[in-house]
Amino acid sequence: MLTRAGKDPTQDVWHSEAIISDTLQRGPEMAAASSDGRWRFSRWRNFVGSYTLPGLPDPMFVIHLGGKPSVRTWDRDGWSETTSFPGAATIVPATMPTRWLVDGELDVITFSINRHDLQAASVFEQFAKMRFAFSDPLGAALARQILSELYKPSSDGRDVYVAALIDALKAHMMRGPSSAAPADVPTSSFSSYRIHNVLSAINKAPEAEHSLEDLSAIAGITPSHFCRVFKQAVGISPHQYVLKARLERAEQMLNQSNVSIAFIADSLGFTSQSHFNRAFRNHFGDAPTSFRKRAGGH
Known part of the structure; x- marks a missing residue:
């Protein structure tokens, strides 16, 4: 009820x-x-x-x-x-x-x-x-x-x-919870624990390339299988999650530092400042420059 x-x-x-x-x-x-x-x-x-x-x-x-x-x-x-x-x-x-x-x-x-x-x-x-x-x-x-x-x-x-x-x-x-340790989690099939390893790797260094091959290797499954189980678990594709992690790191840098927008774009792996500007606006609904001003940034 x-x-x-x-x-x-x-x-x-x-x-x-x-x-x-x-x-x-x-x-x-x-x-x-x-x-x-x-x-x-x-x-x-x-x-x-x-x-x-x-x-x-x-x-x-x-x-x-x-x-x-x-x-x-x-x-x-x-x-x-x-x-x-x-x-x-x-x-x-x-x-x-x-x-x-x-x-x-x-x-x-x-x-x-x-x-x-x-x-x-x-x-x-x-x-x-x-x-x-x-x-x-x-x-x-x-x-x-x-x-x-x-x-x-x-x-x-x-x-x-x-x-x-x-x-x-x-x-x-x-x-009750399983007594299996992380090392006991099977590697031949999907598990949330292995997806967690992938998410941790992306969030630790969002600026890295994070190719599909590299991420699927962390998960221990083939790239095609990895794409399916990642989207099922997280709700978005691996590429979209990497982009999301980069933009969230950019948001922190805009709020907490006075580094230039060009530097942020380059340090987070965007191909150009214009590419970064478009992606940031699509995600946050605001351009990086106006976002920093509105947030009272540096």
Whole structure:
């Protein structure tokens, strides 16, 4: 059933999604919940900044659907070196305060299960510690399918199908994260972890050539197969992602330095300043010069 964020009518506490809404000062784009409050499924998009969440009443399963792979969590005395990525999952334990840094557009699903159900199933200990940004293609696939069904008109058939998918996602969450280390991820087929390696390589050095052959070699698959799975996972082609990474780096340089636009264009691998100007205007809706002035740049 669709629901708004708010106080749980079955408990004298605010549920996890209501706490998140209060922190973000906005509700989820889409939310569904069981009538008895035993699970909640919500989609959140396009929030940027640093956030501190108090301990949530129930464990939460978070699926990173899309957006920039630059989400970090606070780890002891600083932001984590690891970043989340499309297709990754995170387990947030109940009652554990957390901090998050979102540096760009983001699209995530949160799925929480009533802690009493987990205790009854004797799996609550699996959620005693946080596990951040592990590859979970099945969890991501289930979340995407549930979401696509929720945007369709309600019907008996759709509701039965959504309930079955929710049960599958719930069972997947209760099973717990795989113990496989990154090195154990198979290299003969697609995985979100290997796409994450490609995204990291592009974001680390957007000015590099990043040929299709080089990127597919990082992923360990053929160029033609790589193009298909990359677009399926990220939503745009490898070439478009490289261009996007270069333009986002250019945006930073325009805001944070007084180097010339010609230097920015050349240092980021554009064939000419006019090529850079066109690409920047198409992406941001403004020319680099006017963008810098409007932003109060150097």
